[in-house]
Amino acid sequence: MSLYDRDYMRERPPRSVTGMVRDFTAFHVIFGINVAVFLMQFLFETGGVRHPRTGEYMPLGGVSVDELTRGNVWTLLTYMFVHGSVMHFALNMMMLWFAGRGVQQLFGSRHFTLIYLLSGVVGAATEMAVNGFVLGDVKTPLVGASAAVFGLLMALAVVMPDEKITAFIYFIIPVQLRLWTLAKGLFIIQLVFGLAGILFHILPEGMQIAYFAHLGGAALGWFYARSLGYGGRPLTYASQWQPAHYQQPRKPAMARTRARPTNELEIDTVPLATKRQLDSAEAWMEQVVNPLLDKMNLHGKDSLTAEELLTLERASREVDRRRQAKGG
Secondary structure (H helix, E strand, O other), X not given: OOHHHOHHHOOOOXXXXXXXXXXXXXXXXXXXXXXXXXXXXXXXXXXXEEOOOOOOEEEOOOEXXXXXXXXXXXXXXXXXXXXXXXXXXXXXHHHHHHHHHHHHHHHOHHHXXXXXXXHHHHHHHHHHHHHHHHHOOOOOOEOOOHHHHXXXXXXXXXXXXXXXXXXXXXXXXXXXXXXXXXXXXXXXXHHHHHHXXXXXXXXXXXOOOOHHHHHHHHHHHHHHHHHOOOOOOOOOHHXXXXXXXXXXXXXXXXXXXXXOOOOOOOOOOOOHHXXXXXXXXXXXXXXXXXXXXXXXXXXXXHHOOHHHHHHHHHHHHHHHHHHHHHHX
């Protein structure tokens, strides 16, 4: 496959209404469902109940061991689209907007949907297991997309660990961090607060934060991205128990298909100077850059050497230069 035939290198025509509908992705669907459910429950107060004593509004759709034992298994999915307050909804949608769009662009709709749903399910199972076995609580419902969003964030961090982002401490102080540093820091914070709440009971009573749901979702997102080969060798049975097989150097598939027998005679009727002028850039893209892209897709960005990374950066600049020249 030529560099210019790849989806992310193709030039797109101006979008019409039909094109916008065609560009509708799983991210837009998931984000839209979250917004629709929130508006339905908090703006129109549909799909919720008032607490008989406190009068506090409680949205329906949360998951708990008690709900599951009563046969409401669908709550394992509905809970990740339900939120307990405006602030809860706003924070989760901010993270979904940031991490979800990145995962959608890098992984595609199918993997985005699987990461979101599986992270949510694993996060809920982790939280219910801790609450049930350690605290003996099987009735408190779990709501929110945070476990699913943590999974998306961790998957994105595995693919782009060195991406520089600006985080705002207390929404005021800007701090520039590597994406992997941010994801790892959030994971450690969730672990510390979760263990502190269980072992020492030092957290306030009204602080209902599902720390272990966040941890479970993040772990699933990390494992999913690693299973696709990002961040190192794919986490498969063969890679863990047959390391020697994976350590053998293998030529990329495209390089193997271009190999020619030694006895083949090639007659070139194009003048050498003209051929070099016309084909040197295309040949470099085809013979050097494409195998590097295949290697990165198969084994992750960390499998590339510093020289290979510089080659990809040079290729990116060359593509940008050609686009600007064509546009000019």
